[in-house]
Amino acid sequence: MKLLKLISTLLDYPDDELWEHGEELLAAAAEVDLPAPRGTALQEFIRTLLEQDPLTSQDAWLSTFDRGRSMSLLLFEHIHGESRDRGQAMANLLEAYQRAGLELTARELPDYLPLLLEFLSTRAPSEVRFWLVYINHIVGMLAARAAERHSPYALLFEILVELAESQVDMETLRHRASEEPRDDTPEAMDRLWEEEVVRFGSTPPDANGAPPCRPAFAASARAQGQPRVP
Structure with a gap:
């Protein structure tokens, strides 16, 4: 499913290669099956991303997903915490x-949302729907929190919620998000570091500051000189 692969790419850490394949990303967005308002918004999201300096986009990604746990892209952290x-x-x-014949490296965590979406883009519709419904409440909460923080990434989560076609009360989730204390402020981050224990599968960022859990499939395509979105 091309749309899932596209969203996987856009949700992942925006490395420099993203800009090299900007035209392909826009072409893929123009071809996906979405209602006109969503399709237009998705293309605008990509254009805005590509117009930014890569360092600016990378800093925005880290600020959104790598500070605090409420916006974590590690799905099971939202379900199970550190249990x-x-x-x-x-x-x-x-x-x-x-x-399915897919092998992850030691640095890749299987519950990383872009990785799961990349995997689902190759699976049968019934399996895709099962997983989208299973994670829909988490994705809905991420959509609500992203919107509360005025993050453009809210659009990508909202599209995933709609693809699941299951009952998620977004109004309730938005209200909950509006009342949550922020966990990405300097004060909250200081408290987190003071209380932090060893976490399952934790790995430090690489030399470029990128997170450790990036999709194996995308990495494999890059190694062969192929774009992540055909």
Whole structure:
């Protein structure tokens, strides 16, 4: 499903290669099956992203997804936190990837949302729908929080919510997001570092400051000189 692969690419950390394939991203957005307002908004999201300096976009991504836990793209963190149940859920998802013939590196976490979307872009519609419904409440909460923070990434989460075609009360989630204390302020981050314990599968960023859990499939395509979105 081309739309899931496109959203996977756009939600992932925006490395410099994104700008090299800007025209392909815009072409893919023009071809996806979305209602006209959403399709137009998606193309505008991409244009705005491409017009920015890569360092600006990378800093915005880190500010959105890498400060605090409420906007984490690690899905099971929202479900299981740091409990042992998260480790078992990760193992089960990793097994699903392996059954499909996909191998992750030691630095890739299976519950990373862009990775899951990249995987689902190759799966049957029934499996896609199962997973989108399963994660829909998490994605809906991410959409609400992103909108509360005036982040353009809210659009991508909202599209995923709509693709799931399941009942999620976005008005309730938006109200909840509006009442939550922010966890990405300097004060909140200081408290988090003071209380932090060893986390499951934690890995430091690479030398370029990028997060450790980027899609294996995208990395494989880049290694072969292929764009991430055909």
